[in-house]
Amino acid sequence: MNKFISSTFNNTIVELDGNHYEKCVFENCEIVYKGLQPFNLINCNFIACKWKFEGAASNTINFLKVMYKDMGEFGKKMVEATFENIKK
Numbered sequence: 455m456n457k458f459i460s461s462t463f464n465n466t467i468v469e470l471d472g473n474h475y476e477k478c479v480f481e482n483c484e485i486v487y488k489g490l491q492p493f494n495l496i497n498c499n500f501i502a503c504k505w506k507f508e509g510a511a512s513n514t515i516n517f518l519k520v521m522y523k524d525m526g527e528f529g530k531k532m533v534e535a536t537f538e539n540i541k542k
Contacts (some may be wrong), residue, residue: 455494470495487511 457474467484472491481501487493489511507515518536521529 489514 455472455474457476458478459476460478461475462479463481463483465482467486468480470485470487470493471489472493474494474496475498476494476496478498479501480498480503483500483503484506485500485503486506486508488509489507490509518533522533523529525532
């Protein structure tokens, strides 16, 4: 795992997978998560960044969208329960 501590990233593409970011600042960056490897974000700041999900991470987001939009009350409850569990 690559470690970035107190680093500043400007106007660049930053891939989260497999990296450790601590006390970093991201400004005008595209933050990409593919869902391939764990990552760490600890006490980081994001200024005017865009988030992008690709690959497995994008598939997971699409799954949640389909469940929420197309599976009636069951799907909505499942997605909402998933987010409530994340908040714990």
